[in-house]
Amino acid sequence: MEQDQIKVLLIEDEEYDVRRIKNTINPYRERIQIEEIVSTGEDALRVLEKNGSFDVAILDYQISGGLYGERLIKRIKIIDPSIQVIVITKMTVNQTDLHFANQMIESGAYWFGTKYPSDIEDFIYQPTDFILTILNAAEKKRLELEKMKSQNRLDKKIDRIVQERPMLGNSPSILKVREHISKYAATHANVLITGESGSGKELIARSIHYQSARRYDNFVTVNCAAIPDELIESELFGFVKGAFTGASEDKLGLFEQAHHGTIFLDEISELPYQAQAKLLRVLETGELDKIGRKKSYNVDVRVISATNKDIKELMKQNRFREDLYYRLNILNIQAPPLKERAEDIRILIDYFVGHHCRDLSITLPSISDEAWSILQHFEWPGNVRQLKNVTQRLVILSNDTISKATVDLALDVQSQGSGAALTNPVFSSENILPLRDVEQSFRKQYFEFVRLHSHTDTEAAGKLGLAPPNFHRMCKELGLK
Ligand SMILES: Nc1ncnc2c1ncn2[C@@H]1O[C@H](COP(=O)(O)OP(=O)(O)OP(=O)(O)O)[C@@H](O)[C@H]1O
Ligand SMILES: [Mg+2]
Numbered sequence: 001m002e003q004d005q006i007k008v009l010l011i012e013d014e015e016y017d018v019r020r021i022k023n024t025i026n027p028y029r030e031r032i033q034i035e036e037i038v039s040t041g042e043d044a045l046r047v048l049e050k051n052g053s054f055d056v057a058i059l060d061y062q063i064s065g066g067l068y069g070e071r072l073i074k075r076i077k078i079i080d081p082s083i084q085v086i087v088i089t090k091m092t093v094n095q096t097d098l099h100f101a102n103q104m105i106e107s108g109a110y111w112f113g114t115k116y117p118s119d120i121e122d123f124i125y126q127p128t129d130f131i132l133t134i135l136n137a138a139e140k141k142r143l144e145l146e147k148m149k150s151q152n153r154l155d156k157k158i159d160r161i162v163q164e165r166p167m168l169g170n171s172p173s174i175l176k177v178r179e180h181i182s183k184y185a186a187t188h189a190n191v192l193i194t195g196e197s198g199s200g201k202e203l204i205a206r207s208i209h210y211q212s213a214r215r216y217d218n219f220v221t222v223n224c225a226a227i228p229d230e231l232i233e234s235e236l237f238g239f240v241k242g243a244f245t246g247a248s249e250d251k252l253g254l255f256e257q258a259h260h261g262t263i264f265l266d267e268i269s270e271l272p273y274q275a276q277a278k279l280l281r282v283l284e285t286g287e288l289d290k291i292g293r294k295k296s297y298n299v300d301v302r303v304i305s306a307t308n309k310d311i312k313e314l315m316k317q318n319r320f321r322e323d324l325y326y327r328l329n330i331l332n333i334q335a336p337p338l339k340e341r342a343e344d345i346r347i348l349i350d351y352f353v354g355h356h357c358r359d360l361s362i363t364l365p366s367i368s369d370e371a372w373s374i375l376q377h378f379e380w381p382g383n384v385r386q387l388k389n390v391t392q393r394l395v396i397l398s399n400d401t402i403s404k405a406t407v408d409l410a411l412d413v414q415s416q417g418s419g420a421a422l423t424n425p426v427f428s429s430e431n432i433l434p435l436r437d438v439e440q441s442f443r444k445q446y447f448e449f450v451r452l453h454s455h456t457d458t459e460a461a462g463k464l465g466l467a468p469p470n471f472h473r474m475c476k477e478l479g480l481k
Contacts, residue, residue, distance in 0.1 A: 006138040012060040013039035020124040041067030055138045061089040070107035077108040084137035087112035171341035185211035193306040195335025198385030201306040209262040217261030225270035243292020258301045268305035276321045283327040338380040352391035365398040371407045444478045
C-alpha cells in the first residue's frame, strides 16, 4: 500500500544541525519530506499560516530571535492544532531534567530529545529512534484529524436531533424550564421531572442530555409502566448466560447501554417495590448486580426520571421508597401545564401547523380569528401532545382555512377520545344494547378515526378495504356526510 508522504517543517538555525537532521532521516527521504527550513520562530509562524499542510514540525529549542521554546510551540499549535512538534535540544539542557520535559509536553510538544554531541557529524540522534518518532508523530496527527472529523459529524448529528424537536415557548415558565435545563446539564446530578401528561417531560429529559457532557453517549429511555414486573430487573440490569432456565446468552441491561450517558426512567412511580431497592443500590454505589453474576459491575449513568403522579402520596402509602425518592430528586424540574402558559399556544400551533403541512405535503392554511380564539381558550388537558394531535387534525380537515367549524370538529373528535382508543362502553351490564346499535356506533367512530388519519376519502376507503362508492354510501348511512 502506498503511504502518504510526511511533510516536515524544520525550524533550525544552524547549518551544521540541518545537515545532521537531513542525514539522519536520509534512509526515509521518500517518505519523510522536509518541505521548508526556517531559522526563526517568526518565520515558522509565517510559513505555517501560508501553508497549512505540514504534518510534523522539528524544532530546535535554542534558536535565535525572541520567539522560541514553549511560547513558539503554543503559537504553532494555535495555528494548526493537529501538527505534531518534535523538539530537539543541545546537550546544555540536563537530560534528566523532568521538569523541562514536562514543560515541553505541556506546551503541546509530541516528543523531545537531546541532540548528539557535535563531534558526531553524521547524525542528530539515534537514526532509527528519530525516524520512528517522526512516523509515530505523523500517525498521531492522522488519528487526531480523524477524531476531529468524527467529533464534527457527531456534533452535526446532535444538532439535527435537537432541531427536529425544538422546545418552543416564550412564557416565563418555559424560560425558567430552559434556564434549569442548561444549569442542570452542566452537572451530573440526578433529575426528577414532574408534570402532567403530555407537558414535555421527555423533551426536557432529552434536552438535558443533549446539552450535557454526556451527549456523545447514549440516551436510553425506559418506560417503567410498559415492562412487566417480573422482567423489569433483567431489562434494567441484564443477566448472564445460564443465570436461569432460558437464559441462553448474556443480556445487556439498559443501565449498561446507558454507560457514560443518561438513562431516562419514565413513569418511575410504576417501578415495582423490589426493583426500587435494586435501583437504589445502583444509585448509591454505582455498582450493578447482574442476575447470575457474582461480581458487581460499575456503571456511570446519569438518571433522569419522570412522573405525572404525586410521588409524595405514594410514599405515604408505602408504595414508593423515600430513600430512592431523595436519590432521584437531587434536582427537580416541573413541566408547566399548557393552560398556565396560554401565550405559548399560538407559537406551538403555528409551529405544528407548519410541521404537519410539510409532513403531509398540504399547503399552509390560514387560521380565522374565531378559530384562534377557541384554540387559545381551550384548556388542553392533554397539554402539548394533545395540541400537536389536534393541529394534525386541523391541517387534515382544513380547506385553505382553519375555521371555527374545523376547530369544533377537531376538538370534538379529540374529546371523544377516538385518537388512540375508541371508548365504546359496550360491556356494561346495566345497559346491554342490541348488536345492531353497538355495530352502528362502533362503525361510526372507526370511520371517523380512519378518515382523520387519511388525506383523502379514497385513501380512507382503501385502508378500510372498501370500494370508494361503498365507503361513500356507508358514510351517508352513518350520518358522516
Ligand atoms: N415546549 C414544547 N415545545 C415543543 N414541543 C413540545 C413542548 N413540550 C412538549 N412538546 C411535544 O409534545 C409531545 C409530548 O411531549 P413529551 O412526550 O415530552 O411529554 P410527557 O410529559 O413526557 O408526556 P407523558 O406524561 O404522557 O409521557 C412531544 O411530541 C413533544 O415533542
Ligand atoms: Mg413521557
